[in-house]
Amino acid sequence: MGQGVSAGVSSENKASFSDFKSAVESAPNYDGVSWRGIRLEGSTDDILRKFSDDIGSDLTFDTYSSASASAQTASGFALGRISRKPVMFEMYSNKGKYINSKTAFGSSGGGEHELIFQPNVAFRIKDAYIGQVQIGLRFDKPVFEDTIFVVMEDING
Numbered sequence: 648m649g650q651g652v653s654a655g656v657s658s659e660n661k662a663s664f665s666d667f668k669s670a671v672e673s674a675p676n677y678d679g680v681s682w683r684g685i686r687l688e689g690s691t692d693d694i695l696r697k698f699s700d701d702i703g704s705d706l707t708f709d710t711y712s713s714a715s716a717s718a719q720t721a722s723g724f725a726l727g728r729i730s731r732k733p734v735m736f737e738m739y740s741n742k743g744k745y746i747n748s749k750t751a752f753g754s755s756g757g758g759e760h761e762l763i764f765q766p767n768v769a770f771r772i773k774d775a776y777i778g779q780v781q782i783g784l785r786f787d788k789p790v791f792e793d794t795i796f797v798v799m800e801d802i803n804g
Contacts, residue, residue: 678741681714684725698775716760733794740801770799
């Protein structure tokens with residue numbers, strides 16, 4: 648008792664986290680739209696209603712959170728498990744840290760165009776609507792999936 652949360656964390660993991668934190672803090676700021684793709688359980692109507700009811704409310708990410716400067720990259724994270732519905736957060740902020748060149752995917756010149764937001768960044772929900780994201784091709788024709796889009800703006804932006 649009284650040793651704190653990090654008492655059971657190895658010194659190697661503490662050093663890795665320290666390196667991560669330093670890399671994020673030294674990364675350039677990103678000012679613009681970023682995207683975060685996730686999947687949520689529930690019906691499309693229920694999820695849309697929840698976010699629509701929350702327009703004007705604040706949503707805070709309590710931990711480090713990632714996003715992408717590329718909507719196409721983020722949509723890949725929204726697609727996947729069939730039992731869940733895709734949600735794309737369209738996030739307007741100048742608080743993101745562009746870490747693409749510091750990641751294994753980005754250092755090779757391409758990558759996820761990854762951004763990291765520090766813990767406790769807060770966004771205000773501005774809009775929620777259903778749109779479509781292309782999920783592939785079938786017989787050389789695009790196949791789309793209904794996707795919930797949630798537009799958010801940094802409350803300090």
